[in-house]
Amino acid sequence: xxxxxxxxxxxxxxxxxxxxxxxxxxxxxxxxxxxxxxxxxxxxxxxxxxxxxxxxxxxxxxxxxxxxxxxxxxxxxxxxxxxxxxxxxxxxxxxxxxxxxxxxxxxxxxxxxxxxxxxxxxxxxxxxxxxxxxxxxxxxxxxxxxxxxxxxxxxxxxxxxxxxxxxxxxxxxxxxxxxxxxxxxxxxxxxxxxxxxxxxxxxxxxxxxxxxxxxxxxxxxxxxxxxxxxxxxxxxxxxxxxxxxxxxxxxxxxxxxxxxxxxxxxxxxxxxxxxxxxxxxxxxxxxxxxxxxxxxxxxxxxxxxxxxxxxxxxxxxxxxxxxxxxxxxxxxxxxxxxxxxxxxxxxxxxxxxxxxxxxxxxxxxxxxxxxxxxxxxxxxxxxxxxxxxx
Numbered sequence: 001x002x003x004x005x006x007x008x009x010x011x012x013x014x015x016x017x018x019x020x021x022x023x024x025x026x027x028x029x030x031x032x033x034x035x036x037x038x039x040x041x042x043x044x045x046x047x048x049x050x051x052x053x054x055x056x057x058x059x060x061x062x063x064x065x066x067x068x069x070x071x072x073x074x075x076x077x078x079x080x081x082x083x084x085x086x087x088x089x090x091x092x093x094x095x096x097x098x099x100x101x102x103x104x105x106x107x108x109x110x111x112x113x114x115x116x117x118x119x120x121x122x123x124x125x126x127x128x129x130x131x132x133x134x135x136x137x138x139x140x141x142x143x144x145x146x147x148x149x150x151x152x153x154x155x156x157x158x159x160x161x162x163x164x165x166x167x168x169x170x171x172x173x174x175x176x177x178x179x180x181x182x183x184x185x186x187x188x189x190x191x192x193x194x195x196x197x198x199x200x201x202x203x204x205x206x207x208x209x210x211x212x213x214x215x216x217x218x219x220x221x222x223x224x225x226x227x228x229x230x231x232x233x234x235x236x237x238x239x240x241x242x243x244x245x246x247x248x249x250x251x252x253x254x255x256x257x258x259x260x261x262x263x264x265x266x267x268x269x270x271x272x273x274x275x276x277x278x279x280x281x282x283x284x285x286x287x288x289x290x291x292x293x294x295x296x297x298x299x300x301x302x303x304x305x306x307x308x309x310x311x312x313x314x315x316x317x318x319x320x321x322x323x324x325x326x327x328x329x330x331x332x333x334x335x336x337x338x339x340x341x342x343x344x345x346x347x348x349x350x351x352x353x354x355x356x357x358x359x360x361x362x363x364x365x366x367x368x369x370x371x372x373x374x375x376x377x378x379x380x381x382x383x384x385x386x387x388x389x390x
Contacts, residue, residue, distance in 0.1 A: 003297075005071070012068055016075035019048055024079025031080065031206035032352050035198070037161050038083060038206065039119070045087055046116025050076070053091055054241070055098045059106065060114050066241055067303040070248040074296075077252030081356040082204040084252070088245035089157050092238050093120030093166050097185060100225035100234055105185060109164060118163035121188070123153040123212060124235055130154075131369050133168075134178040134232060138214065140169035142221065147171070147184060149192075149217040155363075159210035160195040162188045167214070168231050176229075183231035185223040192217035203355030240306055240314055242364045243321035247299045250328025253357045254292045257335035257350060261285060264339055275338075284338065288331045295324040312390065315377040322370035325360040332357050 005013070023041050031038055045051055053069045055061025064072075069091070077084040094113040097120075098106060112118040129135045138151025149169055156165070165186050172180020186193075196211035226234050262285060265276040275281055302320035305313040336343035336350040343350045361367045377383050 003300075009068060009071055012064070013071050013075055015048070016050070016072040017078070019045065019050070020076050020079030024076065024083060028080035028083070028206070029346075029349065029352065031083065032356075033205075033346070035205045035208075037158075037208055039161060041083065042087065042090070042119065043116035045076075046114060050087060051090055051116050052094055052098075052110075052114030055095055055110070055114060059098045060111050061094075061098065065303070065307045066244055067300055067307055069241075070244055070251075070299055070303045073245055073248035074252040074255065077249040078256040080206065081249055081253050081353060082206040085204065085246060085249050085356075085360075086158055086207045088242065088249065089122055090120050091245070092242050093122050093164075095241075096166055096183065096225055096234060096238055100183070100230075101185065102222055105223065105225075109185070113164070119158055119161060121156050121158045121162040121165040121212075122238070123156055123165050123167040123186075125153060125155050127152060127154045127211070131366055133235070134181070136168060136170060136181065137174075138167070138169045140167075140171050140182060140184055142171065145221050146218045147221055147224070149184065149186065149214040149219065152211055152213045154211050155199075155209055156212050157204075157207055157209055159212050160198065160208050164188055165212070166225065168235055171228050171231075178232040179229050181231040181235070182228050183225040183234045184219060185225060186214075186217065186219050190217050190219060201359075203352070203357075203359055236314070239364055240317045243317045243370075244299060244303050244306065246360050246364050247295070247302075247321045247324035247328075250325045250357055250360050251292070251296050251299060253353050254288070254295070254328045254331035257332040257353055258285070258288050258292060260350065261288065261335040261338045264342075281338065284334060288334055291327045292331055295320075295327040299324050312377065312383070312386075315374050315383075318365070318370040318373040321364065322367045322374075325357070326367060329354070329357045329361060 049062045052061030053064050057063035073084055073088055098110045113120055124133055126136050140147040140149045165188060167184050167186045168181050169184055170180050171182040192215045194213045199209045265281055266274060268275045298320040302316040305316045332353045336354055339350055342348050
């Protein structure tokens, strides 16, 4: 059992860290303050290969593993959490098109998505179906060689600045559940699409979040990803990796917060000595590092399981997402507390990091839903026993 990174992985980490410092870190506060979506930087991320991380090389991507992707996103998020989170969503969209799109769809979109020429959105959540995603009501009615899509999607990251979106729509009967959902690639400028206002959010201010409405939007049946009725299955496959991606963003945020806290304790003096000399604060720092290390191991273990098509990969991804995103928020919050009143000021990055990491406990499936996923597997015969030896 070897937990060390390979030389290639160390090179990936270094490349991502260099990009994070050069392109993200110095601008994150301004992007947050002005709600600026840095499309130019996202396109440069494409030039660096960070928009097609786990797309196979023969389709233009880097062909890396989910573990490699976790390493990259952990580094990028130390520069800007919100922008990196969008990069993870775009990667998922590009991967879904490359994996399940027709050859014609791949030729049209994949290279442009990988290079950053086109930006993607993932449209699953609806105003009336959040955690209960299988109850979605957006309809795609087949008329000849076209689908006619009507409905709306909520909380869509990148909406309004995007070029294409993967839309989950009901092609089966209204009561068909998960088996009646299909995944359809929809150009963002198709007739009948309207975008709502950019939502005023607590965090993630450097990426737009909008409601997307579909009113009789016509797209070719050939734009479907996979077979009709497979959409929910594809969505869940995407979310296994998406949960690891957002967990990795939480790892990077916590790592940055831990570094800031360590540095501050060494610089700040109270009662005639450095804060770092107070044992209670040393204990706090130690606990933060311990929780971060445990979460990092869980995320990398889950990524390894996903890379190897482990039958329990979904449960491991859910456990890792739940633990890492809770940990990321807690470590950022503790780091803010260690900074005292300064941590609460916008001049310091920690208040933004606390705001940005809070949503990680909600998106890609709330952490309550992660518990449901894990618990259901644990109730199956032999699963608890298998965890010990797996």
